[in-house]
Amino acid sequence: MDHSATTPVDPRVAEVVHNVMVNLFGNPSSVHSFGREAKGLLHQARERVARLINAQPEEIYFTSGGTEADNLALLGYAEANRSRGDRILISNIEHPAIRNASRELRRRGFRVEEIPADPYGMIQPDRVAQMVDSSTILVSIMHVNNEVGTINDIAAISEVVHRKGVCFHTDAVQSYGKIPIDVKAWGIDMLSLSGHKIYGPKGVGALFVRKGLELHPLLFGGHQEEGLRAGTENMPGIVGLGEAALLCQQMMSYEEERLTQLRLRLWHQISSKLPWIRLNGHPSCRLPGNLNLTFLGVEGEALLIALDLEGVAVSSGSACSSGSHQPSPVLLALGLTPEEAQSTLRITLGRGNTEEEVDRVAEIIVKTASRLREVAGVKEGVAVSS
Numbered sequence: 157m158d159h160s161a162t163t164p165v166d167p168r169v170a171e172v173v174h175n176v177m178v179n180l181f182g183n184p185s186s187v188h189s190f191g192r193e194a195k196g197l198l199h200q201a202r203e204r205v206a207r208l209i210n211a212q213p214e215e216i217y218f219t220s221g222g223t224e225a226d227n228l229a230l231l232g233y234a235e236a237n238r239s240r241g242d243r244i245l246i247s248n249i250e251h252p253a254i255r256n257a258s259r260e261l262r263r264r265g266f267r268v269e270e271i272p273a274d275p276y277g278m279i280q281p282d283r284v285a286q287m288v289d290s291s292t293i294l295v296s297i298m299h300v301n302n303e304v305g306t307i308n309d310i311a312a313i314s315e316v317v318h319r320k321g322v323c324f325h326t327d328a329v330q331s332y333g334k335i336p337i338d339v340k341a342w343g344i345d346m347l348s349l350s351g352h353k354i355y356g357p358k359g360v361g362a363l364f365v366r367k368g369l370e371l372h373p374l375l376f377g378g379h380q381e382e383g384l385r386a387g388t389e390n391m392p393g394i395v396g397l398g399e400a401a402l403l404c405q406q407m408m409s410y411e412e413e414r415l416t417q418l419r420l421r422l423w424h425q426i427s428s429k430l431p432w433i434r435l436n437g438h439p440s441c442r443l444p445g446n447l448n449l450t451f452l453g454v455e456g457e458a459l460l461i462a463l464d465l466e467g468v469a470v471s472s473g474s475a476c477s478s479g480s481h482q483p484s485p486v487l488l489a490l491g492l493t494p495e496e497a498q499s500t501l502r503i504t505l506g507r508g509n510t511e512e513e514v515d516r517v518a519e520i521i522v523k524t525a526s527r528l529r530e531v532a533g534v535k536e537g538v539a540v541s542s
């Protein structure tokens with residue numbers, strides 16, 4: 157139940173990855189039949205990845221994952237458009253791939269400012285409009301937050317950004333393949349996605365770049381990916397990503413509904429039996445499978461370990477880097493205290509999860525949280541602020 161961290165590879169994806177590795181190992185740059193065969197597979201994958209967001213295949217650039225796509229969008233666009241201005245806006249709850257690429261932008265002399273999310277983790281288009289000025293060249297706001305699952309109104313945000321003539325990027329790693337996205341209808345200029353969050357392989361992703369945009373590459377070498385991403389293509393990964401995208405296309409509306417029902421079931425089972433819990437993120441405008449809960453007076457890490465002992469995987473409200481016990485900067489930015497952030501669990505449901513599993517997890521959480529509170533002597537008097 158930690159699908160926002162990564163997903164198991166769909167067996168149908170694993171099969172095509174295996175087949176490419178063993179039987180279709182040509183280099184798409186080669187002129188002979190092996191190369192042409194690979195080139196055909198590369199194009200088919202590009203079409204499948206593009207179709208899911210209503211993009212053209214030529215607008216998809218394969219990368220080593222969501223992190224590289226985010227870096228290419230920010231650093232690549234900023235470097236290529238330096239003459240037009242030096243200001244870049246991001247939200248204050250972005251993934252480290254955006255946050256730390258922004259730090260590098262500052263080091264290179266750009267000014268990066270953060271647009272604050274509201275307490276639900278939503279970025280209000282009005283706030284964006286207020287902060288875009290004539291020196292701003294790029295705005296990057298994530299579609300779905302990876303911790304609290306809140307979904308942003310990307311069409312409304314991109315509209316206010318474009319009204320000021322500025323380029324708009326979105327990190328859609330958590331939403332791609334799970335909820336509908338339309339880059340054309342929503343006016344998105346650049347969009348990042350990743351394979352391993354959609355039941356595809358790790359180490360592969362893509363950046364959608366609207367036709368006509370100019371980007372500076374991060375890597376220099378051959379002419380692969382129109383010169384924007386040099387290096388022989390990761391064919392097994394790319395074909396696997398294409399297959400994963402196709403499967404998501406087929407299953408999306410069914411899974412969206414099923415996971416929403418599963419999440420509500422989990423929420424009702426926990427909240428009806430356990431007092432002093434709080435739902436983080438937006439109550440309804442959230443990723444179907446995301447449940448982010450604060451258990452006041454309970455150490456989140458202790459809950460996580462109790463679940464782990466039963467073979468159930470979830471995330472806590474600590475920064476995701478292993479070994480780090482700092483409270484999550486995203487939860488702090490949303491107004492949680494460090495104690496509340498440390499009392500938080502992120503449960504993210506996915507394709508393999510069942511009602512039986514949800515019931516069992518609810519039972520373990522209720523039992524463990526009650527026991528931990530008893531041990532800590534937590535009864536009345538826990539500050540409940542919402």
Ligand SMILES: *Cc1c(COP(=O)(O)O)cnc(C)c1O
Nearest residue numbers: 221222223251253302329330350
């Ligand atoms: C996972 C994730 C990334 C990073 O993608 P990788 O493929 O793991 O590099 C970026 N942004 C968000 C929102 C993510 O959830």
